[in-house]
Amino acid sequence: MLELVACSVCGELHSPxxxxLAFKRPDAIAALSAIDREKFCKETEDLCAIWGKDDDSHRFFVRSLLPIKVVARSTPYNIGAWxxxxxxxxxxxxxxWDSDSQLHEPLYTGKLANEIPTRSGSLELNGHIQLTGPTTRPNFMISDTESTLFADQQLGVTEHQAAEYRK
Ligand SMILES: [Zn+2]
Known part of the structure; x- marks a missing residue:
């Protein structure tokens, strides 16, 4: 049982x-008008697409989790992003989608499709998708080593920093 103590940075109590933080849709879709979304997008809670003018301009998105280790916690903070x-x-x-064999898949490459408010420049960061099984969302690990999010995922954050993602 984790005891809550006042944060040494801000004095508030942070609870695991x-x-x-979770994004309902990719930024590119959220930016469209309702009419364009109706016309050009196919949306579900896990998969989305925007139909372009030709075969090469369609865009595809999958909802994932960005796991971030929090110091002194056994489970990571997960940012839900596209x-x-x-x-x-x-x-x-x-x-x-429904197959256990996805656990044997290699990593896929992808780009973050949401801008994390407190991590300026995070939209379109490169990374790797790992499928985790038919009932769980894939994990995404940032591979752009210069980014703050890369450092967050590799080194972990404090409870205070985790609470700040939603600011
Ligand atoms: Zn704090």
């Missing part, structure tokens, strides 16, 4: 049960 992937990766993920 606080709601985690990843833009190629048509090939999107098709493959669709194909394996």
């Amino acid at each position: 049960d606080e709601i985690e 990843i833009e992937v190629s048509k090939e990766v999107f098709s493959r993920i669709n194909e394996l």
Whole structure:
């Protein structure tokens, strides 16, 4: 049982049960008008697409989790965000959606499709998607080593920093 103590940075009590940051849709879709979304997008809670003018301009997105280790916690803080992937990766993920064999898949490449408010410049950061099984969302690990989010994922954050993602 984790005891809550006043944070040494801000004095507030941070609970691991606080709601985690999550994006309902990719930024590119949220930016569209309702009419364009109706016309050009296919949206579910896990997979989205924007239909372009030709075969090469369609865009594909998969909802993922960015796990971030929090110092002194056994479970990570998960940012719920969308990843833009190629048509090939999107098709493959669709194909394996209900299959246990997705655990044997190699990593796929993708780009973060949401701007994390407190991590300026995070939109379109490169990373790797790992499928985690038919009942759980894929994990996404940032590979751009210069970014703050890369450092967050690799080194971990404090409880105070985790609470700040939603600011
Ligand atoms: Zn704090």
